[in-house]
Amino acid sequence: MSEEEKTPAREVITDYAQSHFRYFRTADGTVYAQRNGHPVARPIRSQGTTGSHRQELMVGLFRDGLGVFNGTAMKEALDLIEALALTEAVQPVHIRVAPGLDGATWLDLGRDDGQSVRIHPTGWEISVPDPREVCWRRTQLTGELPLPDKDTNEQGIDHLLRLCNFATAETECLAVAWLIGCLAPSVPVPAPFLTGPQGAGKSTGGRMLVRILEGMSGDLRRAPKDEENLIAAVSAGWVTALDNLSHMTPDLSDAMCCIVTGAENVKRALFTDGDVFRARYRRPLLLTGIDVGVIRPDLAERLLPLRLERPRVRRTEAELWTEYERVLPAILGSLLDLTVKVRAVRAQTPTDLRMADFAHLCAQLDTATGLGALPAYRASLDDLNDDVIEGDLLAQTVLKHAESIPPGTEQRMTSTEWLHLLSRLYSGEELRPLPKGWPTTGKVLSDRLKRLQPTLAARGVLIDSGRTSEGRYLEMARRSATTPHEQNPAF
Structure with a gap:
C-alpha cells in the first residue's frame, strides 16, 4: 500500500474511539468519555493518576493490534472528538451517589466491573447501571466498597453501634439518620x-462512619489551610471528614456552611484569559474534636453533635479493624435495608427547623422504627444554641434586655440607639470595659443581630428590621407564648 493510500493515524484513532466509547458533555462544558456498556466516565483532558481517557485509548489501540501512535496524532484525534462531543446532549456525572429513574438512587461500589447498588421504593439490588442513566466519575478518593450482604435483619447496624462508643441511644439514632441521609443525593x-473526652475513640468512630460510604481506604484528614484546597478535596469525594479540629476560623466556618447546603466556586481556567472553571459542591461533612471554641450561629444550625464516651475495654487497632472489615458487608446491607424501609413511609415535615429535609428524614425514621430521632435532633440543636449563647456576650446581653420586654410586645429603635442601650447594659453600674469584638457601630450591631436571629428566636426573642419615613430601625420582641417547636425563625 502506498503512502497516499494509508489512513491517517488521527482518523484511525478517531474511528476506534467513536466505535468503543461514548462521548458527552456536562453542563459546564467538560467532555467525558465512557466505554460502551460501562458506567464510569473519564474527562478526556484528564491526566490523573486514576487513569486518563488518553491512556485507556492508547492501551485499547495497542491490544487490538492497531499499533502505537505518536502524541501528535492522539492530540489531533482528541481535539476533533472533543469538538464533536460539544454538540451532544448534556448529561451529569456523579461521585458515589446519584439519582436514577423512577425514584431510584444509585450507590457506586467503586468496583472495576461497574457493579453498583440500585435503591428503589421496593428494595435494593446489585447491578451495572445503564450508562445513559448514571455516569460515575471516580478520583483517587473513590474507594471500593464490598458487596453488601442480603437478609441481614438489620444486624449490621447493631455491629456498627457495638464497635462505636456512642454515649447515648439518642446519639446512635442520629448517627444512623445521618448515614441514611448520605445515600440521598438531593438531601442536605x-x-x-x-466530641467526647480524650480516648473516647472520636477519630476511630469517624473513620468507621466514613468507611461505610467510602470503603476501607476512606480516612480522616486535617483541615486545609485555605478554602481553595478544602473545595478541591470536597469536590473529589463524597464524604469529607476533618479530624481533630481545635479552632474554627470565620472563613472555615463559612466554607463548612457552603459544603453542607451547597455552593459553587468559580475561578479562571488555567492558561486562559477569559474562560472560567466552575465547581459545584454539596457534600456530607464529618468533623471530630474535643472543643472548637465559639461556634457561629449559622454553622450551629448545620451541625449534628455526636458524643462518644471512653470504652470500658480497650482493643488493639488490628483487632478492631479486622472485625470491622469482616462485618462491613453486613453493615452496608443493613443500612440499605433500613434506607428502603424509611423511604417507604410518610411523615410530616417539621417547618421550624433549618435543615428541613434532614428533619423530615428523622421523622420518617421514627415512623419506621420508633427510635426517636426527631426529638433527639431537636435536643441537639437546643444544646448547640446554648453553646452559641455561652460563647457570645452580645447574645447574652440581648437576652438579658429581652426579659424587660413584656411578652407579645415589641421595642423599636435605630441600630445606633440599640448599640448604646446594649453597651450600657453590658457595662453596668461598675462600668465594665466592652469586650474585644463588641460592635463598634450600629451597622456592625445590625449585622451581628441578623446572624444571631435563629439562635435568639429559639429562646423566644425575635429580631426584625425595616424602614420608615424617618429611617431604618431594628425591632426586638418577645413571643406571647413560647410553646415547644412552634418557632419559625426568620433568615
Whole structure:
C-alpha cells in the first residue's frame, strides 16, 4: 500500500474511539468519555493518576493490534472528538451517589466491573447501571466498597453501634439518620461533630462512619489551610471528614456552611484569559474534636453533635479493624435495608427547623422504627444554641434586655440607639470595659443581630428590621407564648 493510500493515524484513532466509547458533555462544558456498556466516565483532558481517557485509548489501540501512535496524532484525534462531543446532549456525572429513574438512587461500589447498588421504593439490588442513566466519575478518593450482604435483619447496624462508643441511644439514632441521609443525593444533611473526652475513640468512630460510604481506604484528614484546597478535596469525594479540629476560623466556618447546603466556586481556567472553571459542591461533612471554641450561629444550625464516651475495654487497632472489615458487608446491607424501609413511609415535615429535609428524614425514621430521632435532633440543636449563647456576650446581653420586654410586645429603635442601650447594659453600674469584638457601630450591631436571629428566636426573642419615613430601625420582641417547636425563625 502506498503512502497516499494509508489512513491517517488521527482518523484511525478517531474511528476506534467513536466505535468503543461514548462521548458527552456536562453542563459546564467538560467532555467525558465512557466505554460502551460501562458506567464510569473519564474527562478526556484528564491526566490523573486514576487513569486518563488518553491512556485507556492508547492501551485499547495497542491490544487490538492497531499499533502505537505518536502524541501528535492522539492530540489531533482528541481535539476533533472533543469538538464533536460539544454538540451532544448534556448529561451529569456523579461521585458515589446519584439519582436514577423512577425514584431510584444509585450507590457506586467503586468496583472495576461497574457493579453498583440500585435503591428503589421496593428494595435494593446489585447491578451495572445503564450508562445513559448514571455516569460515575471516580478520583483517587473513590474507594471500593464490598458487596453488601442480603437478609441481614438489620444486624449490621447493631455491629456498627457495638464497635462505636456512642454515649447515648439518642446519639446512635442520629448517627444512623445521618448515614441514611448520605445515600440521598438531593438531601442536605448536617455535619456530624464527634466530641467526647480524650480516648473516647472520636477519630476511630469517624473513620468507621466514613468507611461505610467510602470503603476501607476512606480516612480522616486535617483541615486545609485555605478554602481553595478544602473545595478541591470536597469536590473529589463524597464524604469529607476533618479530624481533630481545635479552632474554627470565620472563613472555615463559612466554607463548612457552603459544603453542607451547597455552593459553587468559580475561578479562571488555567492558561486562559477569559474562560472560567466552575465547581459545584454539596457534600456530607464529618468533623471530630474535643472543643472548637465559639461556634457561629449559622454553622450551629448545620451541625449534628455526636458524643462518644471512653470504652470500658480497650482493643488493639488490628483487632478492631479486622472485625470491622469482616462485618462491613453486613453493615452496608443493613443500612440499605433500613434506607428502603424509611423511604417507604410518610411523615410530616417539621417547618421550624433549618435543615428541613434532614428533619423530615428523622421523622420518617421514627415512623419506621420508633427510635426517636426527631426529638433527639431537636435536643441537639437546643444544646448547640446554648453553646452559641455561652460563647457570645452580645447574645447574652440581648437576652438579658429581652426579659424587660413584656411578652407579645415589641421595642423599636435605630441600630445606633440599640448599640448604646446594649453597651450600657453590658457595662453596668461598675462600668465594665466592652469586650474585644463588641460592635463598634450600629451597622456592625445590625449585622451581628441578623446572624444571631435563629439562635435568639429559639429562646423566644425575635429580631426584625425595616424602614420608615424617618429611617431604618431594628425591632426586638418577645413571643406571647413560647410553646415547644412552634418557632419559625426568620433568615
